[in-house]
Amino acid sequence: MQNPKIAKVAVPGPFLFPLDYLLDAEQDLLTTDCATEIKAVVGGRVWVPFRNKKVIGMVMEISESADYELSKIKPIEEVIDIEPLFDATQLGLLNWASQYYHEPIGDVMLAALPKRLRAGENAEISGMQYWQLSAEGRSKTLEDISRRALKQRRVFAQFLDQKLKSESDLNAELENWRSAVKTFTEKGWLETAHGPCLRESNYAPAPNHTLNDAQKSAVDAVLESQQIQKRFQAFLLEGITGSGKTEVYLGMIESMLKQGKQVLVLVPEIGLTPQMVSRFEAFLQTRVAALHSNLNDSERHCAWHLIRTGQIQVLLGTRSAVFTPFKNLGLCIIDEEHDLSYKQQEGFRYSARDLMVQRAYREQIPVVLGSATPSLETLHNAKTGRYTHLHLKQRAGVAKLPSLKLLDIRGEKIQEGVSRPLKTAMTQHLQAGGQALLFLNRRGFSPVLMCHDCGWQAACPSCDANMTFHMISGQNADGTVAGYLQCHHCDEQMAKPHSCPSCASEEFVNVGQGTERLEETIKEWFPDKKVLRIDRDTTRLKGSMAELTGIAQRGEADILIGTQMLAKGHHFPNVTLVGLLDIDQGLFSADFRAAERMAQLILQVSGRAGRAEKAGEVLIQTHHPDHPLLTTLIQQGYDAFATKALQERQDALLPPFKYQILIRAEATHPNDGMLFLESLKAGLQNYWQQWQEAKMVEADIDFWGPVSAPMLRRQGRYRYQLMLQSLNRGDLHRLISEMQPHIYNSPLSRKVRWSIDVDPQEM
Ligand code: ADP
Numbered sequence: 001m002q003n004p005k006i007a008k009v010a011v012p013g014p015f016l017f018p019l020d021y022l023l024d025a026e027q028d029l030l031t032t033d034c035a036t037e038i039k040a041v042v043g044g045r046v047w048v049p050f051r052n053k054k055v056i057g058m059v060m061e062i063s064e065s066a067d068y069e070l071s072k073i074k075p076i077e078e079v080i081d082i083e084p085l086f087d088a089t090q091l092g093l094l095n096w097a098s099q100y101y102h103e104p105i106g107d108v109m110l111a112a113l114p115k116r117l118r119a120g121e122n123a124e125i126s127g128m129q130y131w132q133l134s135a136e137g138r139s140k141t142l143e144d145i146s147r148r149a150l151k152q153r154r155v156f157a158q159f160l161d162q163k164l165k166s167e168s169d170l171n172a173e174l175e176n177w178r179s180a181v182k183t184f185t186e187k188g189w190l191e192t193a194h195g196p197c198l199r200e201s202n203y204a205p206a207p208n209h210t211l212n213d214a215q216k217s218a219v220d221a222v223l224e225s226q227q228i229q230k231r232f233q234a235f236l237l238e239g240i241t242g243s244g245k246t247e248v249y250l251g252m253i254e255s256m257l258k259q260g261k262q263v264l265v266l267v268p269e270i271g272l273t274p275q276m277v278s279r280f281e282a283f284l285q286t287r288v289a290a291l292h293s294n295l296n297d298s299e300r301h302c303a304w305h306l307i308r309t310g311q312i313q314v315l316l317g318t319r320s321a322v323f324t325p326f327k328n329l330g331l332c333i334i335d336e337e338h339d340l341s342y343k344q345q346e347g348f349r350y351s352a353r354d355l356m357v358q359r360a361y362r363e364q365i366p367v368v369l370g371s372a373t374p375s376l377e378t379l380h381n382a383k384t385g386r387y388t389h390l391h392l393k394q395r396a397g398v399a400k401l402p403s404l405k406l407l408d409i410r411g412e413k414i415q416e417g418v419s420r421p422l423k424t425a426m427t428q429h430l431q432a433g434g435q436a437l438l439f440l441n442r443r444g445f446s447p448v449l450m451c452h453d454c455g456w457q458a459a460c461p462s463c464d465a466n467m468t469f470h471m472i473s474g475q476n477a478d479g480t481v482a483g484y485l486q487c488h489h490c491d492e493q494m495a496k497p498h499s500c501p502s503c504a505s506e507e508f509v510n511v512g513q514g515t516e517r518l519e520e521t522i523k524e525w526f527p528d529k530k531v532l533r534i535d536r537d538t539t540r541l542k543g544s545m546a547e548l549t550g551i552a553q554r555g556e557a558d559i560l561i562g563t564q565m566l567a568k569g570h571h572f573p574n575v576t577l578v579g580l581l582d583i584d585q586g587l588f589s590a591d592f593r594a595a596e597r598m599a600q601l602i603l604q605v606s607g608r609a610g611r612a613e614k615a616g617e618v619l620i621q622t623h624h625p626d627h628p629l630l631t632t633l634i635q636q637g638y639d640a641f642a643t644k645a646l647q648e649r650q651d652a653l654l655p656p657f658k659y660q661i662l663i664r665a666e667a668t669h670p671n672d673g674m675l676f677l678e679s680l681k682a683g684l685q686n687y688w689q690q691w692q693e694a695k696m697v698e699a700d701i702d703f704w705g706p707v708s709a710p711m712l713r714r715q716g717r718y719r720y721q722l723m724l725q726s727l728n729r730g731d732l733h734r735l736i737s738e739m740q741p742h743i744y745n746s747p748l749s750r751k752v753r754w755s756i757d758v759d760p761q762e763m
């Protein structure tokens with residue numbers, strides 16, 4: 001008898017390899033009506049039985065040999081896709097990701113699919129829901145809406161062009177539009193309509209820039225590699241802020257489109273995607289698809305479908321877009337490659353940047369990593385010749401880099417976090433008609449609420465952390481401001497206590513300063529200026545980030561106050577002064593990456609100044625004006641800083657000179673995580689010892705810990721970690737691969753939540 005065919009199916013669950021299912025159970029694979037055989041395909045989804053349930057899986061391979069006892073292998077229940085969603089190269093990437101990140105293949109597969117496809121819906125999608133003016137609505141004008149109903153007028157104005165509007169169209173233009181849309185729908189002025197995924201669109205006129213020489217040679221370098229060699233090559237495009245990196249990407253993309261190729265552009269999660277999409281569409285005069293967190297499920301599905309079928313050629317997406325299947329991918333670009341949002345910090349802890357490079361390698365196409373402040377990992381790759389290093393050293397157009405100055409605030413009189421010289425500079429710049437931007441990376445009113453009489457501090461009941469006091473939006477019945485406490489680690493919220501739980505005093509003091517408090521102070525100091533705060537609270541409260549940055553961009557606010565949300569990517573042409581209030585903690589953190597992050601943040605925030613005709617000035621308050629890393633950064637620039645920081649990493653044998661894998665464990669019982677990691681460490685060391693003896697080699701793996709996490713208790717769980725470090729990446733991965741099945745089977749592991757973090761970015 002011929003061997004039956006076996007489908008190797010990736011199913012969700014703790015399995016590092018696909019499971020076996022029978023392919024040729026004809027009764028299941030024949031459709032009864034038309035009797036044509038529907039076959040499972042490699043790269044397509046199937047429903048399979050699993051522990052009395054039916055689950056979705058992805059066929060990774062079809063083979064004649066089984067890894068499991070043949071008589072026990074169950075047949076596939078139902079075939080979903082008759083055409084592959086992922087081709088062999090893309091499946092190869094998913095397999096690689098599963099092995100490299102030690103993540104079960106089924107979970108990798110799920111992460112690679114849009115939510116609707118994870119639920120078994122058809123890959124094809126005919127369209128999605130839109131709103132449009134009804135016949136009645138078309139007879140109305142703005143005059144028919146009360147002058148006082150501002151929001152309704154703004155929303156209605158969006159529809160006057162008589163086009164279909166999707167949720168993300170409205171999100172891109174408006175905040176809190178839903179209630180107005182609901183009102184108009186109830187009135188019969190708006191109606192919902194099913195429209196195609198791909199609509200025609202009006203593009204803004206293309207800007208009339210000619211690339212400068214540096215931009216042109218960067219574009220040419222990448223295109224040449226692609227034309228002559230048609231193979232993988234990685235480029236680091238290091239261009240100072242405002243040097244026109246985006247135009248370089250666009251130049252490359254334009255040429256790719258002419259060749260009929262598609263392009264994947266990854267962008268950080270900073271709410272800038274809608275603006276980027278418009279900018280790309282204007283330049284390229286073609287539709288660009290977007291995948292980011294502000295889309296609903298059908299919008300995501302549509303974008304995914306349009307890219308997979310090649311109806312749209314350019315995809316702009318955040319982290320998980322790296323998995324999107326393309327019909328004819330020709331180029332990968334990662335903007336702001338140093339950005340932390342590319343690293344998934346929970347569940348499947350992948351780095352989208354690293355996966356993108358791996359993907360380009362597998363597809364044999366070029367990949368471009370762009371940044372003004374490249375990560376030390378990427379710089380190291382450029383310095384050692386693995387990546388080709390391209391530079392843009394001048395700002396584009398007439399703009400000049402701002403001057404950076406350290407403000408020594410030792411002994412200075414500081415009022416509410418702002419030193420006198422900074423205040424003076426603000427006055428001057430505002431008088432000259434410029435905007436000022438103040439950067440403080442702490443939202444809320446104050447990080448600590450303390451009892452004035454006994455020193456009690458409001459701590460989070462579930463974390464080893466203080467709760468941040470928020471003033472805004474808490475109001476007592478009598479109209480006085482109440483405020484609330486929020487833990488920024490677990491999001492738990494509670495009302496501000498009326499009196500101290502420890503001594504019953506009613507007098508509290510706010511220790512330290514957050515953006516809310518700064519806003520209050522600045523409004524007092526500059527009563528006739530318009531102050532705009534941009535942080536997670538205001539962008540959540542007031543709706544879309546796009547609207548607030550629009551106000552900032554058009555110069556409708558004089559003073560901008562913000563956290564790192566405001567630091568990245570934005571183009572505020574009229575900002576001439578940037579003040580950084582509190583950056584010192586980056587100099588003395590236990591995390592070896594803190595200095596790198598601080599330098600990146602300083603330069604990114606500084607990069608918001610002087611982006612147009614007017615020159616910019618950046619003032620950095622510090623208590624450590626002589627700190628060598630800081631002075632190197634300010635006086636000699638990022639490259640000098642990075643060289644120094646890389647040297648320190650090399651001396652200390654830290655990444656990128658060594659490879660790391662961090663194993664975390666947490667549990668509600670204080671000791672379980674520690675016990676688990678101790679036993680794991682013993683197992684790992686024991687295995688490693690035997691391996692070395694058997695191979696008669698002496699390999700290098702360091703074990704650090706287990707130790708408690710920097711914040712031991714978080715969300716009621718006690719957290720510990722064990723670090724493994726080696727000069728040899730292969731050794732490290734071999735060790736983990738060998739041990740992983742034992743971890744799944746260990747009784748201790750059931751008491752804890754554990755995870756493996758390869759190339760961890762946060763401790
Ligand atoms: P980056 O991404 O490097 O910070 P952008 O690509 O956003 O810089 O460019 C900064 C500004 O300079 C933008 O307003 C852009 O339109 C403008 N710009 C870029 N390249 C040119 C050029 N060659 N000529 C004139 N203006 C340019």
Ligand code: ZN
Binds near residue numbers: 502
């Ligand atoms: Zn007290």
Ligand code: ZN
Binds near residue numbers: 460462463487491
């Ligand atoms: Zn908490």
